[in-house]
Amino acid sequence: MSEELLAIADEIYALTLAEFTPARDARAKALKGSDLAKAVKTLKKPSLAAWIVNVLVRRDPDQVDQVLTVGAALREAAAAMSGEQLRALTRQRRQVTAAVTQQARSLATESGVKVTQAVTDQVEATLTAAMLDQRCAQAVRSGLLVTAITTTGVDEVDLGGAVALPAALGFEASPVASPDPDSDSDPDAPAAGTRPDLHVVPDPEAEVKALAAAQEALDEAEEQVKGARQAYEETVSSQTELEARSMQLQAEIDELKRRLADREESADEVDDALGDAEDARTEAYAELEEATATRDAAAAEVERRTT
Template identity: 65%
Template sequence: MATDAALLEIADELYGLPLPEFTPARDARAKELKGTSLAAQVKALRKPSTAAWVVNLLVRRDTDQVEQVLTVGAALREAQASMSADELRALSRQRRQLTAAVTTGARRIAREEGTRVTEAVADQVEATLTAAMVDERCGLALRSGMLTTALASTGLDPADVEAAVAVPEALGFAAPSRDAEPPARPDLHVVRDPEADAKAVAAATETLDEAEAVVVEATAAYDETVTAVEELEARSLQLQAEIAELRSKIDELEASAEETDDELSDAEDARAEAQSELADATRSRDSAAAALAKLKG
């Protein structure tokens, strides 16, 4: 429908703006559209959370990275469906490395737009990228560039993606790539900033600090997985030893059961023979008693 296409066009424009500009721009567009069916729909567009805005910015400013995320996600889901364990492990590692790297890039892009991304927001950004990899519909929501909230999904249960995008029609829409807007160039002679070098060094130092923080976090996560693997390996060895011990005990019990069965069979034969002898003896006694009684009578 033409109305849906117009709404998507307006939403695409609004969700590509700097975060502080969203609300005034939305309200201005709704005012321009007053008297049309679009006015209320535009006015109802929700301001994105900081994490959603960062992801929307990433989709437009680094489309290739986003496409790589979605491609690896599709391969990961295919590997899960075919139960290819080796490929699944390799893709899982690639997924974690990729989402961490892309999140770092998203933080840099946001910083270039004047927004500093906290660790909490970065975690939501990475969770959104992970959700897009494990859940195809989350991938569609990500690619729309119209998220209003961060996404979270394990891939096991369907995520409520309609509630996370500006309009349901956004699913299937691909936000176009956009370059950063160049700053307005004044009509004055540009004088070199004497502190430019110091500012560049400070910016580079900040970037390095953030990268080192990511490395520290990744190292801690790796150390945790190493510890978990070692603990599980030890537990596996212990269980295998217990299983071997139980199997040995079962073998002993089965041998004892066979011997007992043989002894039981012999005992049953002896009982039958004794029962027969008892019956013969009883009959003989009864005959003797009858003969005696006859003689006495």
């Protein structure tokens, strides 16, 4: 059943948010009476951020694959790199995720979906998590996300509620047709199907700075060099403290985003439950009318026979 369920989920999660619930319920109704019907009915509607990532995975799988490949390469190379190299790679990773996030936002806009900055941040956090963590990368590649995900790349991420099915990890979403390349899009975003330059880009001013530093070292006395070294060590210490504070603040921001996504998901679940309750009320009312009619007919018959 798992393969058939994955195939159905792949089809349903490729739809728009407005189409999701009706399509899911219709498919479950068509399979009524089977275990598969129950499983289909439990498929959760994705949050807006998760849906946008799912759209990106299906419409531009090559670029997503390349981003995930670069993320894997960065994870493998991190242990052997110096602090300066890691900072350069971190800056580039942020540039790449920001560019791909903007492209995902453009795809959503082309589908008529309004994307707020908060949702954009969740999309970027999800793509960043995919670059930092292999299991998060699998979750993204499945195209079956139901919530945005975040990670620092250190602690293991609980993906139990992040994907539609446990079997999603290792599953790859089916691609769909890309949008019209002539349509309006953000000029700063890479074109659909265009792979961004993801190799490590050196600082263009590095050589000039190095030459200036070398000339200064030649001109200065030993005491001046010692003073500069002491100042440098102080700035490194200050930078380390600021980086730790930045990571703490980012973790707090990610937690707030997660809570917001949870509230949005709860609201969607309540909406689905309300629809089911309305259907149940309509059926109960029809049964009440039928029972009332039967009772009135019986009462009329009794009255007729006693008069």
